[in-house]
Amino acid sequence: MTASLPIEIDSNRQPDHEINPQFLTRWSPRSFTDQEVTEDVLLSLFEAARWAPSGSNLQPWRFIIARTEEHRAKFHSFIAPANREWCEKAPILTLVISHTKTPKGSNNPSHAFDAGTAWGYLALEANNQGLITHAMGGFDRDQARVTLQIPEEYELHAVIAIGYRGPKEALPEKFQEREIQSTRRPISETIFAGGFGITL
Ligand SMILES: Cc1cc2nc3c(=O)[nH]c(=O)nc-3n(C[C@H](O)[C@H](O)[C@H](O)COP(=O)(O)O)c2cc1C
Numbered sequence: 001m002t003a004s005l006p007i008e009i010d011s012n013r014q015p016d017h018e019i020n021p022q023f024l025t026r027w028s029p030r031s032f033t034d035q036e037v038t039e040d041v042l043l044s045l046f047e048a049a050r051w052a053p054s055g056s057n058l059q060p061w062r063f064i065i066a067r068t069e070e071h072r073a074k075f076h077s078f079i080a081p082a083n084r085e086w087c088e089k090a091p092i093l094t095l096v097i098s099h100t101k102t103p104k105g106s107n108n109p110s111h112a113f114d115a116g117t118a119w120g121y122l123a124l125e126a127n128n129q130g131l132i133t134h135a136m137g138g139f140d141r142d143q144a145r146v147t148l149q150i151p152e153e154y155e156l157h158a159v160i161a162i163g164y165r166g167p168k169e170a171l172p173e174k175f176q177e178r179e180i181q182s183t184r185r186p187i188s189e190t191i192f193a194g195g196f197g198i199t200l
Contacts, residue, residue, distance in 0.1 A: 008182035017187070025128035027181045028134040030086040031166040035111040037092050041129060042067070043161065048125030055110035060098040064148055067092050074147055079159060080138035086175050087136065088160035095120040097143060097154045117159055126162060134161045 009024045046063060054060060075093045076084050087093065089148045098115035102108045122135045135158045144156055168179040193200040 003134065012183040013181050017120055022124055022128055025141065026123055026133075029132050029165050029168075029179055030134060030175050030177060031168055031171045032087075032089040032091065032132070032161065032163040034089070034091065035164040037067075037131065037163060041131070042092060044129065045122050045126050045131070049118040049122040052114065052121045054114035054117070055103070055108065056104065056148075058099070058108060058109055058111075058114070058116075060082065060111040061115040062097050062099065062154065064095040064097065064150075065092065066094070074143075078143040078147055079136065080140070082135045083138045083159075086136070086199075087159075087161040089166070089170075090134075090163045094160045094162065096157045097150060098154050098157065098161060101153050101154060112155065112157065115155075119158065122160070130164070131162060132148040134166045135159070136161065148151075150183045153194040 009021065015023050015024060031054075036133045042065075049061065049063070050059075052061070072088075072093055075095070076088060079087060079093075096115055096119050098111040100108055100111050119135065123135075128135045137158050139159050141156045144150070144159075150156065165181075168176050171179060188199060191199050191200055
């Protein structure tokens, strides 16, 4: 077993306005150690996701977890090669899906929005507990649907790699230079005042 690396905030990841540091210390590394994620810890991440808000409290998110060799191999079979190369070391993979229908059978307009909120909660709780997460949209959705026998009424969103952070040197060389924390555009380009495109 190896210990996770300490979480540090990079100099290009400074907020313009004061916020809880959890939003800055969460990022998406690719290097995982082989440290096991205990069941207690694993379930606590999904407990955080459980308390996400959702339209009409429908909680449309579902998570399919792979933590055994057999289940992880199934996931590896549909993850894009460029992601598989680094995520094969992650001890936990989970697919985020959401139910697209309401209980009355109409389309639920907020299912994807809600599933995104739930994954965000999971990612922050993982970070708070010293774990790392890395979302991947690069996987074959059709193949995943067949392999995991997911009904048509569910939309597939992302595979999340979960575990403890390893050293960048443990990554294949081409990923080492990408093992850096990203920044964000200025908030002034993101929020508008009273109408689209109007600066606050
Ligand atoms: C829905 C989604 C899909 C993503 N897909 C991939 C992916 O296929 N491969 C990858 O290496 N990173 C992927 N990422 C990670 C993003 O590139 C990363 O979150 C973004 O660059 C911001 O960096 P940070 O998470 O380190 O703050 C994905 C993230 C999200 C939320």
